[in-house]
Amino acid sequence: MQKTDSLFYLYLLAYYFSELNKKHTNISQMAKSLPKRSEDYSLWYNEIVKRADLAEHSAVRGCMVIKPYGYSIWEKMQAEIDRMFKETGHTNAYFPLFVPKSYLSKEADHVEGFAKECAVVTHYRLKNADDGSGVVVDPEAKLEEELIVRPTSETVIWNTYKNWIQSYRDLPILVNQWANVVRWEMRTRLFLRTAEFLWQEGHTAHATKGEAEAETKQMLDVYAEFAECFMAMPVIKGVKTESERFPGAVDTYCIEALMQDGKALQAGTSHFLGQNFAKAFDVRFAGMDGKVDYVWGTSWGVSTRLMGALIMAHSDDQGLVLPPKLAPIQVVIVPIYKTDEQLKSIRKVADQIRTELRSSGISIKFDDRDTQSPGWKFAEYELKGVPLRIAIGPRDIENGTVEIARRDTKEKATYQTSAVCDAIRGLLDEIQSNIYRKAFDFRSDLTTKVNTYDEFKEALDGKGGFVMAHWDGTVETEEKIKAETKATIRCIPMDQEEENGHCIYSGKPSKGRVVFARAY
């Protein structure tokens, strides 16, 4: 049996094996093209996540593995967000993974909100089973008080702040932490909803209500700026209704984005906590006037859910479309050659381009692997969302040109080699604006003002998207609309004019429209 033959049989075996074990998911992985968004949006999303090497399900229920390529996008996000936090005066710190059960209970709404979906540590040791069957939990190593794997860290942090704060001089405290958290979700989806996820959680403490409110809004602005300027994803800033508020907050502000299937996605939240956690943990300070009062708090977070938003906001049926500012590889150079001599000439040009672009801080990869064809590479980098692809062939070398293809519009154009670096800098900016504009126009098309409940349902079931409607301000109406249409109030938008109208459901008076949508 020849080498090629044995490899062939091995692949055949691997193929059957994967079919047997993984059923339909792997069949489509082996097919060349992605499912179409228009045919099965949900499957399209799952397949992009898998095939662009972003993430996969782990053997632990609801927990994901973030693969190297996916993680490198998350690292780019982290770096920008972290920079923005530091520019607004925040520092990072780290607080324990575990929350004692009694802490969670100190704020009534908070425990109500998180107790039903948490991982509980009850023991601290395993031992060999008496019957030799393996290791079992050692019943003698039971914790006196159970520990909850943090679903969020308000309780642990406010318990710490209690010792950090005595007087107004200790305020404000502007701290952020990058961490993993666990919420025992029953239905999970990669990036969008997982039992464990990565996030940042800011927790600040202030001497006055006004300062805490300003901080809450400032951080919402930071999130909106990040979403729009880096993710190229337009967002609506607004306030959540009572039923969607963070457990323990006085007000929850959010940014809401629209995905290509017309569903909304909450991309970040910033909470004004009032004095709720200060009261729960008895955190008081002496003011400049000597008076003792409870401290005012905020908390705010974005998570790996942003990865899901990024994927769904821009990508197409060929794969990921990444905004240049968050693309781990911004430019890829693919050589097209037959002889070693040709590759050598191409490499010389590629090296020049690489050197110049790298000095401008542009990340560029030269893929000269001889194990894959140029066509395979084109498809691969399309799938992975690399914003610009440069192809250089022998004819280009003769002419002193290169061909550049844009991932967003798929347009190709030929440039003089001498002008290529300037062109690339310009194109990267253009792609960044273009995909923002595209997402913005899409959202405009899918935003509908309605004045009756029939119009409301028609808009939702028709094109979907954001439906701007009057609401009477009651939880009852909100719940009925949700039960009947699956649409929720995404937020009460912050930047809108007052407008008198009548609730589409109850007919009661309303002073402004709120944003309804079906949501992730």
Add this chain to the structure above:
Amino acid sequence: MQKTDSLFYLYLLAYYFSELNKKHTNISQMAKSLPKRSEDYSLWYNEIVKRADLAEHSAVRGCMVIKPYGYSIWEKMQAEIDRMFKETGHTNAYFPLFVPKSYLSKEADHVEGFAKECAVVTHYRLKNADDGSGVVVDPEAKLEEELIVRPTSETVIWNTYKNWIQSYRDLPILVNQWANVVRWEMRTRLFLRTAEFLWQEGHTAHATKGEAEAETKQMLDVYAEFAECFMAMPVIKGVKTESERFPGAVDTYCIEALMQDGKALQAGTSHFLGQNFAKAFDVRFAGMDGKVDYVWGTSWGVSTRLMGALIMAHSDDQGLVLPPKLAPIQVVIVPIYKTDEQLKSIRKVADQIRTELRSSGISIKFDDRDTQSPGWKFAEYELKGVPLRIAIGPRDIENGTVEIARRDTKEKATYQTSAVCDAIRGLLDEIQSNIYRKAFDFRSDLTTKVNTYDEFKEALDGKGGFVMAHWDGTVETEEKIKAETKATIRCIPMDQEEENGHCIYSGKPSKGRVVFARAY
């Protein structure tokens, strides 16, 4: 009552309150100077960690809070280490926090090593107690299989690699993860030994034994370079004896550093895993020749323990001494003034210096707070280890000079303002080398070659430090020496000549000296 009076009484009250509640720890916190290393090294360490705002114990047993200043040093470490990993071809990824109990059991030594100290998640929900006493674990939400909070991730990762690796084309896999891990230590110390700690864990997979061994050694070199060039801490590279080997490894390589109390500290480890985890998780690949074999593995890690090493390697009785390359603030400017006019002139000079130094990437802080005296600030930045302090007073303004004080030698010198930036660049380099040299000389002084067991015990009980002695290579001898002297074999050093001798304990022949020490 005047404002100042009421503040005074408030402080008095706060003082008594803290005394009542926190007993001796807070009394010493209020005292001006640190405990002396020579009098109580252990207390000195704890006090530096607390008073330089590095970390503190949390309310959760064994878990620490890393405070903003401490975390900013850790961030500097992370950034350099991460850069070095990427330069050697590694990428980051993220794997689940939880390890199913059955996974831990798949590698026999591994489970033996970690089962006795792990946090076990048994339930996924709390509920309200029937008697209204609060929340309790919901017995109906018991997991079918318990989950272990990862003490290290070999098992979860090799279970994932199984799906990533089919052929030699999929190798090598060079992945690192930055994560938190939990080992239920009974005796904890901030940074040095905590139940939860932060670390990075690299996990690589290779087609050949040689490649995996080379990777193991490469990463040890990366750690040694980081320790020496950034932490300014000399280390011995070596191999662990069988009894100190990582559970599941074929060989464990380590870097060992010496602390100022003469005790050794293991600062990083790199493990050659052979095919152990590949066999435990059935990870095989088809080679170029079509033959199927188990994959070869490595894993390697450093943790927030490095913070403890950094503190203990250089700091003195005035506080932290930080190597400039890891100092979050490299230079602080303290103005000395009486009038606003004076402050204004000083600020002008400070701004010039700041602008120039920042453009060289030097981090510099101008502390113009009027709530603290210059003397207080001097002590504070000494405590926090800021490498250079610039003082500028009215006389300096007149003379066109500034005074620069070095943290390491406490030398002060006056410089012309025009020459100050060059001077600072030079001084930062000099401090970096000086504290390395100091630590190197200290280690040389505390390294003793001994040829008899009496000499061995004398060296240990006398000056302590590293004791280089012949050993017969048996676990029995190692254990007896440990039981009798509390000294362990830190490593079999890599860079040493062969030397025939006789074991100090058994008298049996030996081919080289090993490094003994009492250790953290």
